[in-house]
Amino acid sequence: MSRREILRSLLALLALPATGATAGPPDQRLVSIGGGVTETIYALGEGGRLVGVDTTSTYPKAARALPTVGYQHTLPLEGIAALKPSALLHDGSAGPERTLRRLERLGIDEIVLPGEPSLEGFRARTLRLGDLFGRRLEAQNIIDSVEKELDDVRRTAPSEAPRAVFMMSHGEGASVVAGRDTKADALLRLAGARNVFTEFEGYRPVSVEALLQKHPDAVLTTGSAATGDVLRGIPTLAGDTLFWLGFGPRLGRAVSEVAAFLRDAVATDTGRSSPIS
Numbered sequence: 702m703s704r705r706e707i708l709r710s711l712l713a714l715l716a717l718p719a720t721g722a723t724a725g726p727p728d729q730r731l732v733s734i735g736g737g738v739t740e741t742i743y744a745l746g747e748g749g750r751l752v753g754v755d756t757t758s759t760y761p762k763a764a765r766a767l768p769t770v771g772y773q774h775t776l777p778l779e780g781i782a783a784l785k786p787s788a789l790l791h792d793g794s795a796g797p798e799r800t801l802r803r804l805e806r807l808g809i810d811e812i813v814l815p816g817e818p819s820l821e822g823f824r825a826r827t828l829r830l831g832d833l834f835g836r837r838l839e840a841q842n843i844i845d846s847v848e849k850e851l852d853d854v855r856r857t858a859p860s861e862a863p864r865a866v867f868m869m870s871h872g873e874g875a876s877v878v879a880g881r882d883t884k885a886d887a888l889l890r891l892a893g894a895r896n897v898f899t900e901f902e903g904y905r906p907v908s909v910e911a912l913l914q915k916h917p918d919a920v921l922t923t924g925s926a927a928t929g930d931v932l933r934g935i936p937t938l939a940g941d942t943l944f945w946l947g948f949g950p951r952l953g954r955a956v957s958e959v960a961a962f963l964r965d966a967v968a969t970d971t972g973r974s975s976p977i978s
Contacts, residue, residue, distance in 0.1 A: 732781055734773045734791035737947035738814060739764050741827055742790075744843055744950040745836045753784045755795075759943055760951075776800050782807055792816030792826060818884040820891060823847070823948045843950050850953025851891060854960045858893035863918040863963045865894035869904070869942065870924030877904040878912065884946040885921075891952075892960040894919075919966040921945070921959065936966035 732753040733739040739758035742748055748763055755773045758764045770780040774796045781789065781800075786809055793816035795801060801811055812833070815825035824844055831840025867885035868878050879885030880901040889896045897915040898907070912920075913933065920935050923942040938959070945955050 729788075730784065730786045732770060732784060732786040732789050733758060734770075734776070734789065734795040736760065736943040737823075737949035738790060738792055738826070738830070740943075740947055740949035740951070741830050741843070742834075745830060745834055745839050747834045747836065750834075752786055753781065757943060760947070778803050781809070788812055790814065792822075818882060818948070819887050820851075820952075823952055826948075827950075847950070847953035850957050854892065854956055857964070858960070859964060859967065862893055862895040863967045864897050864916065865889050865963060866897055866912060866915065866917045866920045868912075868920055868922045875906060878907045879904055884948055887948075888945055888956065888959060889921075891956045892963055894959075894963050919963055921962075936962075938962045938966075 729750055730752045731742075731750045733742055733751055734755045736755075736757040736759060739748075739751070739754050740760050742751065743761050743763065748761075751764075751767055753768045753770045754764050755771060755776070756769050757773055758767075758769075768780075768784060770784070771777050773791070773794050776795060776797070778800050781804060788810040789795065789801075789804060790812045792814045795811075805811060814829050815822050817825070827840045827843055828837070831837045866878055867883075867889060868876050869885070870876055878898050879889075879896065880903055881896070881899045882902045883904065885904075886896045886899070897917050898905075909932070917935060920932055920937045922937060922939050923945065940959075944951060945959070947955075
C-alpha cells in the first residue's frame, strides 16, 4: 500500500462522527481481523461500523453475529471482497500477503495497527484505534481501567515468581508451548510468573518429558492441549484463548485471574483444572 493510500484511509476514518455506535456513512464498511482488535472496536462504541470479522473475533456476542471471513492467517480473497468493505483493519496478523495485495488492487484499504505482543503494544493499539474513530478519551479510559487492575496484581505479587508454562492446542490436536516474544509470555510476566520456555521465540511443540524437566509450578492451557494425568498433578488452569491472548479491554481481568490462580497453585501445591469463561 502506498503512503498516499494509507493517509487516505486514516483521514477517512478520522472524519467519521464520534457519537454513538451507529454504522456511519455507507462508504465506511470495515472488516476487523483479530479478536483483540474487534473487541476494542466494540468497547470504543464503534462496532456498528463492522461488516465482517475473522474467526478469532468471538467477543462480544454482537461480533459473532457478523459474517466471518476466515482465519486471520489464511484469509480468502472472495470472502472479504464479497462484503465490499472500504478498509481492512488488523494488527499485522492478517495474511497471506498475496490476499492483502489483491484486496489493495480492488481498492480496499489496509490499516495496520501496532501489534507488539506486550502491554506497550496494547496501549499503542488502543490509542491508535481511539484516534482513528475520534474516541481518544474512550481509548484512554480503557487503558486506565486495565492499568488499575494490573497495579492491583503487582501489589499482591509473590516475592518469588512462579515457574509457569503456557500450552495451547495447535492444528490437528497437537500442542505447543509459548516461548519468548509472544502474548502468552507477556501474559505470564504481567501475572507475576516466569515463563520456563525462553530459549526460543514463538510457539513450538515440546514433549511432555521436556516440559516436566522444567519443573513448572503451574500450567495454563487452551483448547485441547494436554491436561490432567498427562501433567502428573501439576496445577493446571484451562481457559479461553481470546480472553487470555486478545490483549484487548479485558486484559486486566485476564491477568488478575491468572495471577490469582498462580498464587493459589504455589500456596497449595495441589493439582487442579478450572475453566475461565
